[in-house]
Each structure stands twice: as structure tokens, then as C-alpha cells.
Amino acid sequence: MTARLKKIILSIAFLPLLIPTSAQAFEAGNFDEALNNFIQPFTSLYAKYVFFPIEINGQDLPLIVVWLAAGSIFCTLYFKFINIRGFKTALKIVRGDYSNKDSAGEVTHFQALSAALSGTVGLGNIGGVAVAISLGGPGATVWMIIVGLFGMSAKFAECTLGVKYRVVHEDGSVSGGPMYYLKQGFAEKGWPRLGMALAISFSIFTVFASFGGGNIFQISQTVEQFQIVTAGHTNFFFDYRWVFGLGMAILVGLVIIGGIRSIAKVTSKLVPIMCVFYLIAALSILLGRYEQIPEAFMAIINGAFTPEAGYGGLIGVMIQGMRRATFSNEAGIGSAPIAHAAVKTNEPATEGLVSLLEPFIDTVIVCTMTALVIVITGVYEHGNGLSGVKLTSEAFSSAYSWFPIVLAIAVLLFAFSTMITWSYYGIKSWTFLFGKSKKVETIYKLLFCSVTVIGATMSLTEVVNFSDAANFSMAIPNLIGVFVLAPVVRQCLISFMDKIKSGEIKSNREIEAAENA
Numbered sequence: 422m423t424a425r426l427k428k429i430i431l432s433i434a435f436l437p438l439l440i441p442t443s444a445q446a447f448e449a450g451n452f453d454e455a456l457n458n459f460i461q462p463f464t465s466l467y468a469k470y471v472f473f474p475i476e477i478n479g480q481d482l483p484l485i486v487v488w489l490a491a492g493s494i495f496c497t498l499y500f501k502f503i504n505i506r507g508f509k510t511a512l513k514i515v516r517g518d519y520s521n522k523d524s525a526g527e528v529t530h531f532q533a534l535s536a537a538l539s540g541t542v543g544l545g546n547i548g549g550v551a552v553a554i555s556l557g558g559p560g561a562t563v564w565m566i567i568v569g570l571f572g573m574s575a576k577f578a579e580c581t582l583g584v585k586y587r588v589v590h591e592d593g594s595v596s597g598g599p600m601y602y603l604k605q606g607f608a609e610k611g612w613p614r615l616g617m618a619l620a621i622s623f624s625i626f627t628v629f630a631s632f633g634g635g636n637i638f639q640i641s642q643t644v645e646q647f648q649i650v651t652a653g654h655t656n657f658f659f660d661y662r663w664v665f666g667l668g669m670a671i672l673v674g675l676v677i678i679g680g681i682r683s684i685a686k687v688t689s690k691l692v693p694i695m696c697v698f699y700l701i702a703a704l705s706i707l708l709g710r711y712e713q714i715p716e717a718f719m720a721i722i723n724g725a726f727t728p729e730a731g732y733g734g735l736i737g738v739m740i741q742g743m744r745r746a747t748f749s750n751e752a753g754i755g756s757a758p759i760a761h762a763a764v765k766t767n768e769p770a771t772e773g774l775v776s777l778l779e780p781f782i783d784t785v786i787v788c789t790m791t792a793l794v795i796v797i798t799g800v801y802e803h804g805n806g807l808s809g810v811k812l813t814s815e816a817f818s819s820a821y822s823w824f825p826i827v828l829a830i831a832v833l834l835f836a837f838s839t840m841i842t843w844s845y846y847g848i849k850s851w852t853f854l855f856g857k858s859k860k861v862e863t864i865y866k867l868l869f870c871s872v873t874v875i876g877a878t879m880s881l882t883e884v885v886n887f888s889d890a891a892n893f894s895m896a897i898p899n900l901i902g903v904f905v906l907a908p909v910v911r912q913c914l915i916s917f918m919d920k921i922k923s924g925e926i927k928s929n930r931e932i933e934a935a936e937n938a
Contacts, residue, residue: 471890492753492900496574504573511774533764550791551812560724562792569784572752573777581773583758597762599755599899619898624850629891635843637876639836666877670870703790717796755899770917
């Protein structure tokens with residue numbers, strides 16, 4: 422164990438001494454309430470502007486959601502439905518057909534996809550779908566899927582730019598993402614000051630989002646699920662939440678010390694396992710009630726276009742589906758390009774194509790499976806006011822009493838993978854603001870792990886609201902960059918596809934076949 426590793430673990434271990442450790446203090450909520458009251462004026466004002474709504478048929482539609490939808494639709498049309506025509510090529514790239522181990526970068530296409538997926542496939546799929554259905558009915562699922570399909574094009578554009586304008590450092594490490602293509606791309610256009618201003622604002626928003634939605638929300642929801650599972654058996658997860666947070670902080674710290682290579686190594690194994698694990702759990706319920714699946718699909722489709730009056734009408738269902746899909750797959754937010762930028766490739770469009778698989782897996786597959794479980798079990802109709810992960814847990818337990826335990830493990834895996842990926846996003850934004858050095862990175866890692874310990878003890882509504890606002894704020898500068906630099910993305914795509922057609926770029930399978938001939 423290195424001296425630096427010992428220092429980080431010891432620093433994390435002493436964190437509980439800096440916060441109230443009595444169960445009575447946590448249960449009374451005095452600290453939570455005081456902090457909430459302190460930051461409430463700031464977070465409310467910030468969220469008010471970020472989620473400024475327009476009223477449609479009595480429903481509030483935040484303009485930021487319109488902004489994200491506009492970005493996805495624009496990319497789909499501008500790149501001629503790349504989300505459909507590029508799907509087959511994306512699968513070939515992921516399996517390594519066009520990989521070159523000598524290309525610049527740190528991770529493979531599959532590892533980059535896994536790392537990015539670990540930041541999106543998570544509690545947004547488990548709890549976010551439940552929120553959408555509880556507020557908008559089963560029909561909200563259709564709109565989540567539609568937003569996910571269009572979001573594939575936005576992911577393609579932003580991740581292509583992430584590779585195109587990335588910076589490869591002397592030690593071989595890579596930094597990329599919206600802050601870099603905003604800075605460099607706008608400088609090429611003759612707008613260096615505007616580009617730098619947008620890059621700095623994006624980085625600040627990302628740091629805040631990494632602490633909130635990428636950390637506090639994940640650890641607090643995980644503890645909550647373990648409380649559900651252990652209620653009546655032990656008070657450990659009620660009285661010693663900080664101990665659970667400490668354990669998670671140490672695990673996260675051990676992974677993020679190694680940087681993107683370490684993160685990619687873990688997520689490339691963890692993401693497939695947790696996705697399969699969760700989908701098997703959902704499938705076991707669906708297969709057990711297979712005769713109800715057609716009825717569930719009809720409820721989802723009918724609810725999307727002819728919703729019951731109690732759900733607020735068609736516009737209300739659309740809004741709930743769009744909002745939760747955006748939270749789930751983060752298309753247009755700008756987070757994924759930070760992970761995808763580290764891929765080993767000399768062709769930016771290859772990783773753009775790989776990234777379009779993200780919303781498909783995240784929203785179209787995982788979210789749909791969750792929605793079917795919730796609809797088939799019927800818990801959304803008699804959920805006793807439950808929402809989020811609690812409603813999903815109720816849906817699973819209604820089929821098998823022991824399923825919440827399985828879900829607790831899935832939630833833990835989802836939360837852990839999301840946290841380590843968002844810590845990487847935060848580090849890259851932090852070093853963009855304060856410079857790249859081991860000391861600067863260590864400061865951020867300590868802060869991130871500190872938030873994990875403290876966040877496990879809290880239920881800070883205002884902090885989470887602030888992090889959500891910061892998350893959506895990232896889309897403002899990011900999509901400005903995508904709109905302005907769209908011609909660059911198109912040129913990267915044309916160049917790559919032309920090289921394949923001309924034979925300049927051959928798949929590894931073609932090369933092997935030629936060698937064996």
C-alpha cells in the first residue's frame with residue numbers, strides 16, 4: 422500500500438469525527454434542518470431560474486427540458502438519423518472490429534462505453550421510472566423511450582467532439598469533454614473568450630453535480646433501500662448510516678485513485694454484471710406473469726396518447742416522461758464525453774457511434790423493463806404514496822417477498838458505479854479549473870469521499886435540488902457547443918465512413934481473414 426493511499430484512507434476514516442455521530446442527532450434531523458435552512462434561499466433561487474417553466478394545458482414545462490429536446494431533435498435531423506443508420510456500425514466498433522491498440526488514448530471502446538454507462542445506468546432507471554409512472558401514469562414510459570431514441574443522436578455528437586478536441590498529456594493520460602471542445606472549438610471559430618466562459622461555467626456545474634446527484638443522491642438512496650430490507654431486524658442502517666457511508670467512501674477512494682484506467686477496469690466488469698443481474702430479476706417477475714405482458718404494453722401505449730384525466734392529460738404525461746428520461750440517460754448534458762474522450766482511437770466518429778448505444782441500453786431497455794414490472798404488479802395504482810426507489814421495491818416485493826434484498830444489491834452496485842464515474846467527471850472539471858497535478862486531484866478526491874460519508878447521514882432536499890439544477894445547467898453551455906460545432910462532427914463522420922468504403926480502414930476481422938487466406 423502506497424503512502425498516498427494510506428493518507429487518503431486515514432483522512433476518510435477520521436471524517437466521522439468532524440460531524441455529529443450520535444444517532445439521536447441524526448434522527449432529530451437538527452443538522453439536516455439547519456443546513457437546509459441555510460442553503461435554501463440560494464438553491465431555490467438557482468433552481469427557479471434553471472427550471473423556469475412555461476405553462477401548457479395547465480402543466481408546467483421547464484424550458485431546460487425544451488432546450489434538451491431541441492438539441493436531440495436537431496442532432497437527429499442534422500446527422501440524418503444517425504441513431505438508426507449508425508447502430509450496426511456502433512455494435513461492430515464495440516466488439517473491437519475497428520480497434521487499434523497503437524492509437525492514442527487510455528481505454529478500449531467497450532471500456533469507455535462501460536464507464537459512461539456506469540454514470541447513467543443507475544438509480545435514475547430504478548427510481549426515476551417509478552417517479553414518472555407515479556406522476557404521469559404508464560404512458561410516461563413511451564415518452565421516456567422516444568426521448569431516449571432521439572437522445573442517441575445527441576450523445577453521438579457530443580462524444581465525437583469529446584474525442585476530436587481532447588488533450589493527451591505527456592504521461593499518456595487524456596482529458597476531454599465539453600470544457601475542451603468549447604474552449605478549443607470556439608477559439609477556431611474566432612470566439613476564444615466566449616468559449617472559455619462557457620467552458621468554465623460547464624466545469625463549475627459539473628463539479629457541483631458530481632457532489633450532489635453523482636454522490637449524495639446515490640449514497641442516500643442506497644442506505645434507504647437497505648433500511649427497507651433490514652427494517653424490523655436491525656437498526657444499524659438507521660443508527661449508523663455514517664459507517665455505511667465510510668465503507669462506501671473507502672471503496673470509491675480505492676478505485677478513483679487509479680484514474681480512468683482503474684475506473685474503466687472496474688466498470689467494464691461491473692456494468693455488464695449489474696445490468697444482467699437487474700434484468701434477470703425483472704425478467705423473473707415478467708415471466709412469472711407472462712400472460713399480463715400484452716395487457717401491460719397496451720396500458721403503456723394507451724396511457725401515452727389517451728391518459729386518464731387524473732394524470733393531467735396528454736401534455737402532463739409527455740412532460741413526466743421527458744423529464745425522467747433526461748435525468749436517466751443524460752443525453753445533451755455533456756457528462757458522457759468526459760469518459761468517452763479517453764478511448765483509444767484516431768477517429769473521433771468511432772466513439773461518437775459507440776456512445777449512441779448508451780441511451781438505447783439505459784432508457785429503451787432498462788427503463789422499459791422497470792416500467793413493465795411496475796405496471797404488471799399494479800403498485801403504481803395503490804402505492805400508498807410511495808415513489809422513487811421505494812415504489813420499485815414495492816413492485817418487486819409484491820411478486821416475491823425476498824426481492825427487495827436482490828434490489829438492494831442492485832441499488833448498491835448501481836450507486837457505486839455511478840459514484841466512481843461521476844468522481845472522474847468531477848476530477849476532470851476540477852483540474853480544468855485549477856490545473857492538472859496530483860495535489861489538485863487529491864484535494865478533489867478527498868472532498869468527494871468526504872461528501873460520501875456525510876451524505877450517507879443526511880436527507881438534504883435542498884442539496885439534491887441544487888445538484889439537479891447543476892446537472893441540467895451543464896446542458897446550456899454544452900448544447901451551445903454542439904449547435905455551433907455540428908459541422909465539425911459531420912466532417913468527422915463523413916471522413917470515417919469514407920475510409921471504410923475505400924478500404925483505408927479495415928475491420929480486424931477482414932485483416933485476419935486476409936492473413937489466413
